[in-house]
Amino acid sequence: xxxxTDKRAPIPPTISNQSPTLAFIENAKQMLxxxxxxxxxxxxxxxxxxxxxxxxxxxxxxxxAHLDTFNDIDQAAVKMTSLIIFPLFKAGKQTLxxxxxxxxxxxxxxxxxxxxxxxxxxxxPDFLPVLNSAAVHKIKPGVPMLKIYHLQLQALSHCxxxxxxxxxxxxxxxxxxxxxFIA
Numbered sequence: 001x002x003x004x005t006d007k008r009a010p011i012p013p014t015i016s017n018q019s020p021t022l023a024f025i026e027n028a029k030q031m032l033x034x035x036x037x038x039x040x041x042x043x044x045x046x047x048x049x050x051x052x053x054x055x056x057x058x059x060x061x062x063x064x065a066h067l068d069t070f071n072d073i074d075q076a077a078v079k080m081t082s083l084i085i086f087p088l089f090k091a092g093k094q095t096l097x098x099x100x101x102x103x104x105x106x107x108x109x110x111x112x113x114x115x116x117x118x119x120x121x122x123x124x125p126d127f128l129p130v131l132n133s134a135a136v137h138k139i140k141p142g143v144p145m146l147k148i149y150h151l152q153l154q155a156l157s158h159c160x161x162x163x164x165x166x167x168x169x170x171x172x173x174x175x176x177x178x179x180x181f182i183a
Contacts, residue, residue, distance in 0.1 A: 020094065022048070024087045024144035025057060025136065027096055031113070031178025032085075033171050034059055035078050035149065036133040042070040042151070044170045048136070059133040070167055077155035078132065083120070083148040085113060098148075117175065128153065128171045 025048050033044045036059060045062035061069050082101040087094045098116030099108040111119070121127050128151040135146050151171065153164045 020087065020089075021144040022050075022057075023094055024096075027087070027094060028085055028131065028146065031096075031117075031175055032129060032131045032148070033174055034131040034133050034136070035073055035075075035151065037075045037078070038133070040071065040073050040075065042073045042130065042167065044068040044174050056138070057136050059136055068170070070163070070170075072156075072158060073151075074156060074158075077152045078130065079150045079152060081129075081148050081150050083129070084108070084145055085148055086145040121175075126153075128168060129175065130171065 029046065029048060033042055034046055035042050041061070043059070043061045045065035045068040047060045047062060049058045049060060050056075051058055082103060084099040084101065086097055086099060088097055089095075096113040097110050098113045098120075099110045100116070100120075101108050110116075117129060120129075129148045130151050131146055132149050151167070153159075153167060156164065156167075159167075
């Protein structure tokens with residue numbers, strides 16, 4: 001009699017309420033807006049919820065903040081960068097870091113998030129960092145890390161200058177306020 005091996009995929013780990021992954025997302029949410037490609041929207045105020053099976057995170061706009069949702073955000077305007085955001089734990093406290101992946105060596109250069117993102121913005125004033133909800137859905141418990149994307153306003157040619165300025169100011173304000181909150 002031959003034994004058969006179980007060929008079912010392993011069950012992914014669940015995300016608990018005390019998970020470092022959930023705490024990481026909550027901290028990142030204080031500083032970064034998020035693009036939802038499924039609905040072509042950008043949220044500056046949003047909720048992060050666990051799925052019913054506790055295996056992934058779901059992003060939903062804050063229903064009390066209608067003015068903090070931007071519509072018609074074409075995904076062609078959202079470009080991946082070589083930047084990542086991740087937490088490190090020091091003395092039991094979670095601190096967010098920015099990592100930049102060097103294209104030639106593959107090494108990651110790190111700095112505290114607020115310092116690193118401001119250095120990038122000083123070098124590239126039009127840089128508008130955002131998260132992508134599709135990446136949040138796929139985050140792995142125990143290995144919290146997210147890629148940072150760049151929203152290119154010039155690719156949103158259907159939007160007025162007023163909307164461009166509103167999006168730019170919203171992303172910049174959230175980044176500044178969040179950096180002050182986290183610091």
